[in-house]
Structure formats: C-alpha cells, structure tokens
Amino acid sequence: MRELTYIAAGREGLAEEMARDATIFVVGEGIGVRGGNFNTTQGLYELYGPLRLRDTPIVERGFVGMCCGAAMTGTRPIVDFMFVDFILDSIGEIFNQIAKIQYMSSGRLKMPIVLRGAIGIGGSAATHHSGSYFPMFVNIPGLRVVVPSNPYDVKGLLKTAIRSDDPVLFLEHKNLYNNKGQIPDEEYLIPFGAAAIAREGTQASVVAVGSMVRKTLEAADALAKQGISIEVIDPRTLAPLDIGTISESVHKTGRLLIVDETFAPCGIGAEIAAQVMVAGFDDLDAPIMRLNGLHTPTPYSPALEAAIVPTTQSITDAIQALLAE
Amino acid sequence: MRELTYIAAGREGLAEEMARDATIFVVGEGIGVRGGNFNTTQGLYELYGPLRLRDTPIVERGFVGMCCGAAMTGTRPIVDFMFVDFILDSIGEIFNQIAKIQYMSSGRLKMPIVLRGAIGIGGSAATHHSGSYFPMFVNIPGLRVVVPSNPYDVKGLLKTAIRSDDPVLFLEHKNLYNNKGQIPDEEYLIPFGAAAIAREGTQASVVAVGSMVRKTLEAADALAKQGISIEVIDPRTLAPLDIGTISESVHKTGRLLIVDETFAPCGIGAEIAAQVMVAGFDDLDAPIMRLNGLHTPTPYSPALEAAIVPTTQSITDAIQALLAE
Amino acid sequence: MSTQIDTTITIGKMEALALYRQMLMIRRCEEQLAKSYQAGMIPGACHTYVGEEAVATGICAHLTHRDAVFSTHRGHGHALAKGVTPRQLIAELYGRETGCSRGRGGSMHLFSPEVGMMGTSGIVGPCILQATGAGYSFKLLNTDQVGVAFFGDGAVNNGAFHEGINLATIWELPVIFVCENNMYATEIAFSYATRNTEVAERAASYKIPSVAVDGNDVLAVHAAAAEAVARARAGGGASFIECKTYRTRPHAEGMRDAGYRTADEIEAWKARDPLALLQSRLVGEGIANAGDFEPIDAEIKALVEDAAEFAKNSPFPDPTSVTNHIYSASQ
C-alpha cells in the first residue's frame, strides 16, 4: 500500500496501461512535454514520446473526430480535455459517430476510446471551466460514464476504461485532485456497474455522486453523533448504473436521497429516483428526495459560487428533512 | 377557422411574426429560394429577400455562433436546422454562450433566438436523421424547450418563442408535419409552461410528449371502449415544465405513466416522475411508470425501426399494466 | 500547389478496362437503385453517384482492403469501388439483413470493415476527421496503410475540413483527402457558399500537397491518386486532391432538380460522361476497341440484375436483434 493523490493514482493507472499496450495514445493540449494542465500525463512524454503523447492545436472537434477514426483502425486513443467544458465543440462526433459506430457496423468495429476531463465547480473557475454535463452522456446509448470519487477508484476504473472496447466518458472532479488515498502495490481493476457502499447504515440511503461522496460521508458522521444511521452509496459509474445495490439499500432503509452537484432537471438523481420507485415502491416510507446544485450558470465570485453547490450542512439538512417525511 | 397542416400552421406563425417585426431573420440550408427542406419558409423569401431568409453553407456551429452575436446586438435570429441532428456541432455555442450570456451580463444582454428543427424517428431516416435530444436542453439552465404536438399549438407556441427574449429550442416531430388541425382566423399566442389536458379521465394520468400525444389518445379511445377512463396530458413545453397540472391530475387519478419516444435514462419521464413523487407521494396508488423508445441508435430497416418506438398498442398495454399495479 | 497532371496514358489495357468496369458497375447499380426507389423498394433516402464514378474509381484503384475509406451520404460509389458487392449495397438500401450494414444503415450508413469501407456518414464533415484518425493509427502502428476521405464541396466550408486537414498536415499522416467538387450542396451553389471556389488552392494554404483534377477523367484522377498514395505509403504524409465533377441526377431520388441549376448546365456535363470519355479515349488512342467493352457491359448487366434479385429475396432483419451491438462484448 502507498498513499497517492487522486491525480497520481489516475496517472499510475494510465502509465501501467500505456506500458502494457503500445496501441494506446493520448491527445490533448499540453499533455506532452508539459505533462498536462492537471499533471495527468506527467513523466509519460519522456517514456513514450510525441506519437503517444500528442500535443494538439485547440481543435476539440478535430481531435475527437480523429480519435474516432483511430479507434476504428486498431489503436486506443485517450482524449484528455483538461477541462471537460471543452468537450462541447465535439458533441457531434461523440453522439453521432463515436456512440453509434459499433451499432451501425453490427459490432464489426469497436470503439475503444476514453474521453477524460476535469468536471465540477470550484476555485472560482467560472462558467466556462466548471461544467459536468454527465446526464446527457447517460441519456445517449453507446456510451459509458464514470465518475470516480477517490484515488483508489480512479486508478481501478481508469484501467477498466482504457481496456474497454466501448467509448467511456471519464469525469474527474477537480476538487478531488489533491485528495489522498491508499493504493495497493499489486495491480487491480474495478468493473463498471458496481456501486460501492461507502458507509453502511439503516435509517436512510444516500446516493452521492463524485465530489459529493466525501461531503455526504461527513454529513453521515455528523448525524451518527446524533445516533442517526445513514447508508452512503457511491455509484462509481452512471452508465452502466448499479440500480440493484441502490434498491437493496432502500429495501433496508425505506428512504432515499440523491446528492449531486450538477443540475437537477433530467439529471442522474431523477433517473435513480424513477428506477428505484419502480423497483421498490412498497419499500418507500417517504418520497425519494434530490439535493442538487442550483440550476444556474456558475458565477465567479466566491460568495456566489459557494451558494450554488451542496455543502456538508445542506446535505445534513436534506437528510434530516427526509427522515422527517 | 381554417384547416391547416402542422407545417403550414407553423409557417403562418412565422410569417405573421416576420411581418410584425423587421428584426427577425431566418438562417439555414435551403430556407431561402427553396423554401426549406420541410417547407418551413415557403413563400417568405419572395416577401423578405436574402437578408431575412439567409441560405447558409453547411456550418452549423458557424451560423449558430453568428446568431448568438446577432441576438446580442439587436436582431432576432431563427435558426432552421432542418433535421435537429445537425445541431450537435453547435452545442458549444448553445451551452457555453447562448444559454449563459443573459446571466453573465446580469440581464443587460438578451438572447432572443429560436433554434428549430425536425425531431423524431420515422420514414427510415436512419440514425443521423432521427434524433430528438431534448433532455439535455432541459438539463441546462437558460434554455426554453418546446415540443408542439398539433397544428394549433405549433402556431401559438412558435409565435411565443419568436417573441421570447430567451433562447428557445423549438422541436417539431417530423411525423406530425402533415397532420391537419383547425386554426383560428384571429391571432393567438400560447404561453410557455402551460400544459394541455388533451383528454379528461379519472383512472390514470398519462403524460405524452410530442408525437406520442396522438398515439396516446388513440390508446385512451380504445380503453374507453372497455370502460376505462384515462386522462391525457400534453406538457407542450418541457422547460418550463407545468408540473402543477400534472400533479393535480395524479391527485385525481393516483396513477401516472409518461410516454416519450426518446431515451429513458435521464429523460423527461424521469424528471416528471421524480417531481410528481415529491409533490404527490400520498396520491400515488402505484409507482410512476415510463414508456420510452428503446435505448438504441435508430436503425434504418422498417422492420427494425418500427420495433423501437412506442405504439398505440404498447401504450395501451403499459396503461393496463399501470392499472394492474 | 500544382494543377499540372500528366494525362498521357501510362497504364496498360487491362488496368484501363478494369477502371471502365468499375465505373460501369457503379453506374448500373445507381440506375438500378433509382428504378428501385421509384418502385418503392427503398424505404429511406437514396443519393446517387451518377456522373461522378471516375472519382471513386480512380482513387480506389490504388487501395487494398487494408486501407481505410471514410465517406459521405453520397457513398454508394465509394463502397463499390472499395469492394462492397452490388448485392451487399442494394440489399442494404432495401433494408435487408444481407446488406453491408445488416439493414441498420441504408444509403447513408454503409459499413464493410472487411474491405476497408469504414463507413459513410449522414452528417457532413466527420469523414475528414476519421480518415485523419486512420492515418494516425497507421503511423503509430508503423504500417504502409492509408486513410482516405471522400467529401463534397459542401464540406469545404465546414470546420471539420479546416481542423482535419491541418492535423493531417502537421503530423504528416498517411491520408488522402478527396474533395468531390460538384458545384452544389443540395441546392446551394458552391459559388454562393464561398468567395474562393478553388478548393485545391484553399487546401494549399495549409501547406499540404494539393492538386485539382478533372474529376470526370478517370485517368487524371488515377494519376493524381498514384502520386498521393505513393507519398503516403512512403511516409511522405498527407495529400489533397480536388476532383471537379458533377452529379447529373437530383441531390436525392424523388427530389426536384430545378430552380437552382440550368438544363443546359446538366446537358453540358452529361456530354462529359466519365464512361464515354474513357471509352473514346481508349479507342481513340488505339488501346482498346468496341469489342473490348461488350463483354464487360454484359457481365455488369448480369451482376447488377442478380444483385437486385438477391436483395429483393433477402430477409428483413429480425426485430428481436434490434438492440444488439450497442455495446461491445467486453463489458
């Protein structure tokens, strides 16, 4: 076991896979000599050179479309967007091409491509550097969506993403980058579609996404001091979504809250609520609740930015409200 | 009253608004002399010429970004995408610019822009000409999303959309284009956020979106013959969403089904279900159900295409199943 | 940028007749599809390649199944020239399980990776980027394969053109960009869509080797492609070829063909029919005689009739298979 940061753990997973498979290459702005704006590729250029760590002009649509063609012809591209906000110029390539080509070719073509980037609100990054956007990727068939919440998961899930023959959106919350965690010395992978019980409890179930996991665990700790027992579930992947683990928890607790920094309307909380209601209608002692970030563009000023994201306090309050239902 | 097709009714609304306000212009491929691939602008070029009916090169990102700048500087652009699938190359301009500029300018800039296009599955249009994509537009703050289901609504809602200072996604299902309906001789507008009760009933509520309204009414007719009374609700706009009308109906019936041709995960049905559960948990005699098109790219062959969309029969079956819960 | 292409016939009789045969196969398939469309056998769209056969034929003559072609909504000719059979093509447009895309695609989504037909797209632009990506793979894998993008003048003003050509140029990728400049995008004239209608000249501004050729002269296309493909295989990087050509049928079957171009213009181009041009050239220079073409005509006629029959008798896909292959088996 070693202690690594979230970024270092992801980088270790990437390095292991690049060493294992020479067909893997990374594209992005500043991911070569510079080692990535967030140090995602630090040290790899020295090992693998410009063909496998390819700095690009500012052409998100261009290199995403290029990587689509590369994935169709025998290599395994990883697109490092730095901020995932920049992915929006390439949505046509992702929805109309990358997500559909396995289907259109009846599986004769594979689409082993990883699209990774920093998501989330924090550090006054303002409205063009704070997006998450994962609900739309969950909505579209043909894509996998991964939202690791800790260093252990980011390494194991990234290795699975890189080995997947499906296109994977790998979305890392920038506020988690410096969090530390224990990483085994031996290799491990984490399968998609397997939620983690981050904390066991009996009175209410809380599904927390990405950066909300830690805050929710803090809320659960606070409530534990008051003798309230909360189960916290980290879905880890949103597509596929492990609804079974969530439903089992609700079967036990009878109550569910979904905590998600991103927008509520047509968000992942709505999907989980709709599925759990059908799977466990008779289990529910209260309506399934959602706690989301406010439905607004992200403002710059710290005073405003802090007001739009769920906090340990607002999560605690939401759980109390759910228990009072 | 006159009988007009869906397309003609929309065109009449557009023509009235263009006559009323000289700052309105339309951009798109073939919307000039040709009158639009779907005849959306037929006859208008002769009246208003190339500056107000602007044929474009195939540059969806380019003309959407251009219309963003135009809307900021005193004119009222309407983008006619023909098939809405082509909007995907312009998502960056829509999410990062068009949707955010009123907020970022604290309301000192307005964003009066209409983004209209044909949505939906039908006629073996295949996977690049069958998309709908409205859940992602509902997810993002700053946008209005309109899905008219009949000629009367398309005219009244399009006029409201054109007069709106907010960006509006105006999504017209191509299978509805030739449907006929009665259009009043006098001018009328339909406000956003006002659902329509398409049919009154007592035993179950069914929210149907766009092209599903008609099929659901047919299903309700069939069930009426068996003495089963179904209330059918057409939300008409998805953002804003008239959850009040839906909840009232569920308060009366105790049961809700959402019928939507588009993908279920993080779709509009999930959002409606999640909201109604909170608004009317004690009203529910059964879990809220969803009937969606299959979660797959759209295949070409009629045999396959027919298999992925809800039909009058599958809607009838879903209602029966809901009543049996 | 050079527009000088030496068109003295450098290829042998067999090769020349093979080009004729390929162009004829495309022509007859398209004529069959037009008939089938009118007969209601084609449930979706149908964009024919009639008049442009020399482009796909002249380019693909240099390619093997290991090379990767990416194309557009007007892709029947590219698919056939790359090795998709008339049976697979016609069955696909009929929506049958025996089609090259198993009936999932239709006219605008032709996939046959077995022969390096990596797909046509109903969206204008992506093929340029995907061919660039194929070139990236081939460079990384250090093979001698090439990626080829076919696209129309309508794609030239699109950002994909700008971004893709620049990337292939700076990274010296083995890619051939082939612009089929037929002067119109649906009903929009290229001369309206840009002030600089010389596509090869615009491409040259990226400093990619670029040439403009008569797209109705299969020998000119063939010669230009020979140079570009050889350069790519030798590690010399990407090339651009503008083929000036014309579609003599409407944008798509069932669409009007008036109001945006003149009958005279259409007739003038029909007079430069690529098949007739090649035939008279070969006969004129004594390389072939009328007798050489008859057996080819007969063979292709039979081939296409058989294909239409095969398609008509092929089963529709099984609806229970409709959600197969959305995801790979690996998950």
Next chain:
Amino acid sequence: MSTQIDTTITIGKMEALALYRQMLMIRRCEEQLAKSYQAGMIPGACHTYVGEEAVATGICAHLTHRDAVFSTHRGHGHALAKGVTPRQLIAELYGRETGCSRGRGGSMHLFSPEVGMMGTSGIVGPCILQATGAGYSFKLLNTDQVGVAFFGDGAVNNGAFHEGINLATIWELPVIFVCENNMYATEIAFSYATRNTEVAERAASYKIPSVAVDGNDVLAVHAAAAEAVARARAGGGASFIECKTYRTRPHAEGMRDAGYRTADEIEAWKARDPLALLQSRLVGEGIANAGDFEPIDAEIKALVEDAAEFAKNSPFPDPTSVTNHIYSASQ
C-alpha cells in the same frame, strides 16, 4: 493580401498621446492585477495583456460605444480600450458587485454592453462567430456600426475561424477580425500547431482583405484599423488584421513560464515594448517631448491606484441574487 502598411505618422499629437495613455492604462492595470494576484485578491484566473497593449489600443481608437467588441480569455486590454474603467475591471477580478460583470465573470467573462464590450469568453473561438453575428445585425439594421473580434493564434486552427471568416466574407458583413499572433497558445508554439504560420495569408485564402502588421507598433495597428473600419462602415464588408506580437508574462499569473520558450526570446520582445516604441518614435520625430508624458504617467498611476482601492472596498455580490437573470423578464 498586402503586408504594406504606410507608417508615416499621419495622426496629430493629441491623438498620439491618447494612444500612449490608453496603452499605459492597460499596462498599469495589468501590473496592478499581477500584484493583486500575488496578494491573493484574485480568486480565479488572471491572463494579462502585457506586451500586447498596442493591438487593443490601435484598433479600439476607431470604435465608438455603439460598435461591438467580442474577445477572449486575455481580454483585459480590449475591455479597457473599449471603455470599461479600471475600477470596473479590477473590481470584477476581485469578484465584487461593482465589477463590469457584477462579479459573475472574473478575468475571462468581461461584459459591459453599455460601452459595446459584448463579452470575453473562456472558450477559444466563439468571439469570431459572435462578431460576425454583430456584423449581421448591423447590416440588417442598416447602421454604420461594426463588429470586432479579437482572438489569438490559438484560435486560428479552430473551426470557428474557418466558418466565421468565410461567412463574414461571402455576406460582406461589417466585421474586423483581429488576430493577436503572440506565437504561443499556452505552451504550444504556433509553429507546431500549423505548417503555415502566416495567419494573414491563410485568411486571404477566403478572399477577405487581409493584412499583417507589427502588433507592437501602435501606429501600424492604428493605420491598418483605420482602413478596415472605414471599409466596414462604408458597406465594403469584412477585413482581417494579423498583429504579430508577444506576451511578456506567463500565460496566466501563477503559471510557470519556462520549458517552452527562451529567456532570450522574451528579452528580445521586451526590447520592443510597445509603449517605449511609441514614445521614442514620437520624441524622435519631434512630435512630443518627455514632458508630454509625465502628466499622463501621473494621471494613470493615480487612476489605477484609485481603482485598486475602490475594488478592495467594494462589496461582494449578495448570494441571494445568485439565480437572477438566468432567464429574461419576458417569460
């Protein structure tokens, strides 16, 4: 395309000193912001314009508040030259309610429609399209206003450049495209990102009037802009101006500035400081003397000190207002 710009001084002393004053205001504001950043007063990013002041100054000297400017992440200079006050700019970077964007935007989102500053964008590219749209409005409304886009070399390879310039050209819109070619996009050299680093030459391939000027020579920029703005106001359509310049500070405050460019290169450009260049030119040609600059230096120093003080004492926005203005009142 012409790169010949007549740089004999055609403007009067007052106008020349006004250019100096404007450049100095930008310089001193940026220096203040750099200090403020180090002092932790700026919660987000801060991209300074130091070394490039001549571009915004030379262009905006021809604009009124009715003209529309669209800019980038490096937009402080454009905002100031367009009429945003140092108080409004610094307060915005401090995240205060008194900032030009009410604290919603910060360094990359500067909005002041009152003076025609229509916004800077944290995303590379959109400003090119939006300026084209402003031109479209002005043409439709039949006014003599112009739209101006400022963008870096990093935007040149992006599809927005290709699509926007072509549209403004074919429709003859009153738009000025100003490329600030400072040779780097963050740490990526422009010479890596394209094989043709002559931006004005690439723009000319769209057949838009295009010129390249010394972006550190405010008089050269001013002269090029005079021609372009006059053409646009007279209905002559769009123009392109490449300004070759250099940022002498890191890409953003707090970032490293090594590993991608040499100290010598930075020094060489510092030696061509746009303020010093203008000063020596004016003095050298006897248009002004040292005494003319001192009062300006004093005035600007006071102005910027006051602005920083104002910003520091300004209130933060009220959190309860955080969801205001997402939608217009009309709904």
